[in-house]
Amino acid sequence: MEALWIWRYALESRGSLNARTGRRVYEGALVRSGSGFGCLHPWPELGDPTLNDCLKDLGEGRCMRIVQRTLDCVSVDGRAREEGRSLFQGLKVPPSHATLPFFDEEAIEEAVSRGFTHVKVKCGRDLPKELAEVRRLICRGPELCWRLDFNETGEAGELIRLFKDWSVEEKGAVDFLEDPVPYRGGSWSKVREATGLALANDHDMENDLGDSEVIVVKPAVNQMPDDLSRVVVTSYLDHPLGQTFAAFEAAQGGVRKVSGLQTHGIFEKTIFSEELGPVQPDLQVPNGFGLGFGEILEKLPWVKLV
Numbered sequence: 001m002e003a004l005w006i007w008r009y010a011l012e013s014r015g016s017l018n019a020r021t022g023r024r025v026y027e028g029a030l031v032r033s034g035s036g037f038g039c040l041h042p043w044p045e046l047g048d049p050t051l052n053d054c055l056k057d058l059g060e061g062r063c064m065r066i067v068q069r070t071l072d073c074v075s076v077d078g079r080a081r082e083e084g085r086s087l088f089q090g091l092k093v094p095p096s097h098a099t100l101p102f103f104d105e106e107a108i109e110e111a112v113s114r115g116f117t118h119v120k121v122k123c124g125r126d127l128p129k130e131l132a133e134v135r136r137l138i139c140r141g142p143e144l145c146w147r148l149d150f151n152e153t154g155e156a157g158e159l160i161r162l163f164k165d166w167s168v169e170e171k172g173a174v175d176f177l178e179d180p181v182p183y184r185g186g187s188w189s190k191v192r193e194a195t196g197l198a199l200a201n202d203h204d205m206e207n208d209l210g211d212s213e214v215i216v217v218k219p220a221v222n223q224m225p226d227d228l229s230r231v232v233v234t235s236y237l238d239h240p241l242g243q244t245f246a247a248f249e250a251a252q253g254g255v256r257k258v259s260g261l262q263t264h265g266i267f268e269k270t271i272f273s274e275e276l277g278p279v280q281p282d283l284q285v286p287n288g289f290g291l292g293f294g295e296i297l298e299k300l301p302w303v304k305l306v
Contacts, residue, residue, distance in 0.1 A: 002033050002034040003033065003304060003305075003306065004031060004032070004033050004058065004059065004304070004305040004306050005031070005032040005033070005302040005303065005304050005305060006029045006030065006031055006032070006040075006055065006058075006302065006303055006305050007029065007030045007032075007300045007301065007302050007303065008027065008028070008029045008051075008303075009027070009028055009029065009030065009239060010025050010026065010027045010028075011025070011026045011027075011028070011238075011239065011267045011268075011270070012024055012025055012026075012267060012268045013025075013026065013101075013266055013267050013268075014102070014266055014267065014268065026041070026237070026267075027051050028040055028041030028042070028051060028238060028239055028242075029041075029051065029054075029055060030239065030241060030297070030300070031058065031070055031071075031074055031305075032074070032297070032302055033071075033074050033078070034078050035077075035078040035079075035081040035082050035290075036073075036074035036075055036076070036077040036078020036079070036081065036290070037073075037074060037077050037078075037241060037290070037291065037293075037297055038070040038071065038072075038073035038074035038077065038241070038242075038245070039070065039073065039220070039238055039239045039241045039242030039245065040054055040055070040058065040066065040067065040070045041220065041236055041237075041238035041239060041242055042054050042066055043236070043237075046151070046203070047203075048066060048221075049064060049066075054066060054067055055305065058070070058071075058305065059305045059306045065221055066220065066221050069219065069220055069221055069222075069223075070220075073219075073242075073245045073291075076248075077245075077290040077291050078290070080289055080290040080291075081289040081290040081294070083289075084289055085289060086285070086287075086288065086289055086290070086292065087248045087252075087290055087291055088247075088248060088251060088285045091248070091251035091252060092251055093247045093248075093250060093251045093261065093282070093283045093285065094233070094250055094251070094255050094256055094257060094258065094259045094261070095117075095258050095259070095281040095282055096116075096258065096259055096260055096261045096262040096281055096282075096283065097116060097117075097118035097119055097120045097145075097147060097258050097259070097260055097262075098111035098114070098116040098118070098119045098120065098262070098279070099120050099234075099237075099260055099262065099263050099265075099266060100119055100120065100121045100122070101121075101122045101266055102122075103119070103121045103122075103133075104133075105137060105140070108137055108141065108144070111144075112141065112144065114278070114279065114280050114281070115280055115281050116144075116280075116281055117143075117144065117145055117258070117281070118144070118145040118146075118147060118175060118258045119144060119145070119146060119147065120146075120147040120148075120149055120178075120260060121134065121146070121147070121148060121149070122149050122151070123148050123149065123150050123153075123154075124150050124151055124153030124154065127150075127153075127154065127158060127159070127162060128162060131148075131162050131163075134146060134148065135166065135170060138170050138173045138174075139170075142169065142173055144173065145173065145174075145175045145258075146173055146174050146175060147174075147175045147176055147178060147200070148174065148176075148177050148178065148180075149178040149179065149202075150177065150178065150179055150180045150181070151179055151203075152179045152180075152181060152182045152203055154180040154181050154191075155181065155187075156180075156181050156187040156190045156191050159177075159180055159181070159191050159195065160190070160191060160194040160195060163194075163195045163197065171195070171196060171197060174197055174198075175198065176197065176198040176199060176200040176213060176214050177191070177195075177197050177198070177199050177200065178199075178200040178201075178202055178214075178216060179200070179201065179202050179203050180199065182203075182204075183201055183203065183204040183207070183208065183211075184204075188211060188212075189211065192211070198212075198213035198214060199211075199212045199213060199214070200212060200213065200214035200215070200216050200232065201214070201215055201216065202216035202218070202234075205217065205222065206222070212230070213230065214230050214231075214232055214257075215230045215231050215232070216231075216232050216233075216234055216260075217231050217232070217233050217234070217249075218233075218234055218235070218236045218246065219233065219236075219245055219246045219249040219250075220235070220236035220238055220242050220245070220246065221236065224249055224253045228253050228254065228255055231253070231255055231257065232255075232257050232258070232259050232260065233246055233247075233249060233250035233253075233255050233259040233260070233261065234246065234259060234260030234261065234263075235247075235260060235261055235263045237263055237266070239272065240264050240270070240272040240273050240275065240276055240286075240293070241272065241291060241293060241297075243261065243263060243264060243276070244276075244283075244285070244286060244291045244292060244293075245291060246261055247261045247283050247285070248291065258281075261283050262276075262279050262280065262281070262283060264276050264279065265279035271296055272293060272296060275287075275292065275293060275296070
């Protein structure tokens with residue numbers, strides 16, 4: 001591989017993004033080699049190495065999975081730019097749900113007004129309060145499909161108790177529970193059987209042997225599986241360049257399930273996010289070759305890594 005160059009960035013969120021983090025500033029790095037670009041955006045709260053450790057691995061061993069996936073992005077993006085074509089040429093990106101780390105009635109109403117049929121909300125800070133609010137909002141708008149992401153913060157007994165009195169209609173509005181509890185020790189199957197709700201496996205998706213109705217794939221860290229019948233693709237809540245790589249992987253794989261590719265709206269606007277347009281079900285693919293953003297990327301103050 002040619003010389004590696006990096007540009008470190010910081011995204012500022014509009015609020016706390018999940019129950020595992022309270023920070024508002026999220027650092028990552030764009031990576032350049034030859035004609036190609038990629039995004040490196042670790043989440044230490046979710047078990048990733050730190051950004052500095054990732055950059056060290058990028059410059060030396062390149063053993064980390066997240067680093068390898070960044071280089072995969074650089075490679076495929078570079079080929080397309082050299083060939084003078086967009087990676088999205090002839091492909092259809094699946095529609096997205098609205099990602100709402102912080103939700104209330106106003107946020108739900110705005111999502112509906114933008115045309116979203118599915119919403120994904122982050123749970124785990126105060127489960128009884130959060131699920132009571134979801135239940136109330138389901139009654140206000142039963143046509144909306146809900147995806148509840150717990151980031152493994154739930155406890156099987158508490159979840160079973162909290163869903164015990166939900167009606168068939170209320171449960172019918174829930175598309176799935178994502179990572180309600182860790183995928184081990186029998187708790188997963190207990191929640192699934194007791195609640196009757198579909199489960200989505202994100203954190204341990206590669207070891208799922210059919211115990212979940214949905215597999216959540218994040219191309220920033222995951223290879224796309226051969227069987228896409230259960231797959232929902234989401235971004236890694238990363239830079240818009242990483243977001244578009246996730247969209248490309250979903251489109252190239254032919255994923256048709258409503259996915260999670262519209263996440264730039266949870267951060268303050270940047271020159272990159274403005275290229276993706278308004279947050280709506282269908283992604284506005286950036287212009288240009290490869291993953292787009294060509295003129296913006298060329299003007300960045302790149303620093304040589306190796």
